[in-house]
Amino acid sequence: MRFQFIVDEILIGLRRNIAMAISVVLVTVVSLFLVGLGFLAQRQVDTMKDYWYDRVQVSIFLCGDGSTAAGCADGKATEAQKEQIQADLAAPQLAAYVDKVYFETQDEAFKHFKEQFKDSALSENVTVDQMPESYRVDLKNPEQYQVVAELFTDKPGVETVESQNEVLDRLFALLNQLKLGAWMLAAVTLICSVLLVATTIRLTAFTRRRETGIMRLVGASNFFIQLPFILESMIAAAVGAGLASVALVGVTKFQIQDRLAQSLTFTNYVGVGDALMVVPWLFVIGLGIAGVSAFLALQRYLKV
Amino acid sequence: MIRFDDVTKVYPGSKHPALNSISLEVSKGEFVFMVGASGSGKSTFLRLALREEKATKGVVRVSGKDVAKLSTWKVPHLRRTIGAVFQDFRLLPNKTVFENVAFALQVIGKPRHAIAHTVPEVLELVGLAGKEQRFPHELSGGEQQRVAIARAFVNRPAILLADEPTGNLDPNTSVGIMRLLDRINKTGTTIVMATHDHEIVNQMRKRVIELEHGNMLRDEVAGVYGYSR
Ligand SMILES: Nc1ncnc2c1ncn2[C@@H]1O[C@H](COP(=O)(O)OP(=O)(O)OP(=O)(O)O)[C@@H](O)[C@H]1O
Ligand SMILES: [Mg+2]
Numbered sequence: 001m002r003f004q005f006i007v008d009e010i011l012i013g014l015r016r017n018i019a020m021a022i023s024v025v026l027v028t029v030v031s032l033f034l035v036g037l038g039f040l041a042q043r044q045v046d047t048m049k050d051y052w053y054d055r056v057q058v059s060i061f062l063c064g065d066g067s068t069a070a071g072c073a074d075g076k077a078t079e080a081q082k083e084q085i086q087a088d089l090a091a092p093q094l095a096a097y098v099d100k101v102y103f104e105t106q107d108e109a110f111k112h113f114k115e116q117f118k119d120s121a122l123s124e125n126v127t128v129d130q131m132p133e134s135y136r137v138d139l140k141n142p143e144q145y146q147v148v149a150e151l152f153t154d155k156p157g158v159e160t161v162e163s164q165n166e167v168l169d170r171l172f173a174l175l176n177q178l179k180l181g182a183w184m185l186a187a188v189t190l191i192c193s194v195l196l197v198a199t200t201i202r203l204t205a206f207t208r209r210r211e212t213g214i215m216r217l218v219g220a221s222n223f224f225i226q227l228p229f230i231l232e233s234m235i236a237a238a239v240g241a242g243l244a245s246v247a248l249v250g251v252t253k254f255q256i257q258d259r260l261a262q263s264l265t266f267t268n269y270v271g272v273g274d275a276l277m278v279v280p281w282l283f284v285i286g287l288g289i290a291g292v293s294a295f296l297a298l299q300r301y302l303k304v
Numbered sequence: 305m306i307r308f309d310d311v312t313k314v315y316p317g318s319k320h321p322a323l324n325s326i327s328l329e330v331s332k333g334e335f336v337f338m339v340g341a342s343g344s345g346k347s348t349f350l351r352l353a354l355r356e357e358k359a360t361k362g363v364v365r366v367s368g369k370d371v372a373k374l375s376t377w378k379v380p381h382l383r384r385t386i387g388a389v390f391q392d393f394r395l396l397p398n399k400t401v402f403e404n405v406a407f408a409l410q411v412i413g414k415p416r417h418a419i420a421h422t423v424p425e426v427l428e429l430v431g432l433a434g435k436e437q438r439f440p441h442e443l444s445g446g447e448q449q450r451v452a453i454a455r456a457f458v459n460r461p462a463i464l465l466a467d468e469p470t471g472n473l474d475p476n477t478s479v480g481i482m483r484l485l486d487r488i489n490k491t492g493t494t495i496v497m498a499t500h501d502h503e504i505v506n507q508m509r510k511r512v513i514e515l516e517h518g519n520m521l522r523d524e525v526a527g528v529y530g531y532s533r
Binding site: 210218219225 | 354376377380381382383384385386388394396407408410411412413455456459
């Protein structure tokens, strides 16, 4: 009885306020979609960090013939200098940073170069002598490449220290900014949806003041009077969260996986699995916000 | 049943009290008329008993309980023991007679079979048998007030408060409503009725309490509407 009655009341309410219900749904869709994008951007940064930092090395290039760097005053790096560098890399104070060290000979460097540029005219003109020797250092925490870089720059026998990290740092800074932007837009639209839910409740409370007045008079509990309002906004929010989830999964599948991942292959991307992990959060946030703002609005507009 | 001890009500933003140090007691099964000029505080008295308003000073007791001390979630339970009827009927226009009365039971969580049983009974009592499926706009004013009384009485409250229930009705129809209220009173229900209707008060010869500017002017057993008027 009670249940059937509440369901009927809610359906009547939704039908009577269909335009408001739709607007609540739409604002919820947009804000939750942005929240989802924020989450996905975060996942994307993490994915890229995993992907790239696995592949990142610090390369300590040694002086060759004709190097002009500060550390190359003695010309081509000597065996003694190499030993010194190797010893420094193995020193206990670097043990916390350095994972593995490889030595790349001129022959190996030449081979890699040929492979990398095999379709280019560049590879025709280089000789083995022109290739630098180098130490390739795998780091335990790739984000701390600076420590190693500073230690070996301008050391005797070292021409330059290089790492892809500088590029990556800039890339991640950009992605972080995008993420922040998504969060901020999400926050603004979430505030909109809170205000809209409150306004909707106020209007609904007004159009239903006859019913609620009678309910109060005959002794319906506050909970019973307020429940239809709260449920209505939660239903609208749930529909919104559902649509936002579909949109989010759709974007990951069709825009990111089927298009972006096919055309820009330099990294991996967030997948449908990541999007699905975000979905429950969209429902939690959507329903939570609708429920709380409905409750607060009722305290103001539906005095019992 | 209802007891006011030195009750004063001053509405926020107004200087003069709507009720001024009122002390009175209405016993179980009594029928009381509240009379007095417009603005004398009759509705205020009823609203205080319903706890729609709180007294500024003094104690309002209903069924022995100080209503000011009731927590918010207990107020509905107080109201389930009080029926209320108004001049403007307050029916839901999109519900039938049956549904209007059933509404009062649905919203307090009464089971369906109990509703199916009690609603026709009370409609019979108020003389609306056969009109269950009509909508309010298909009824006369007197019939609409009967629906409102049925709704107020369907839960068998111990107290019925009526605020000018005949205010919108012609004299003949009013007499019919008064008979009905008298019948309900005879079942043991305490009734307090605010009214401006001389004839009814003079005919019924019940207890009369007269208010003037929030003060109690007289309280008479088997009184009349007023001597000067
Ligand atoms: N909600 C309110 N806020 C402020 N003042 C009010 C409010 N309700 C009533 N009053 C004032 O309280 C006084 C008593 O009003 P009340 O409604 O109790 O009178 P009444 O005897 O019922 O009058 P009537 O016969 O016209 O119905 C009046 O002066 C009125 O203006
Ligand atoms: Mg009044």
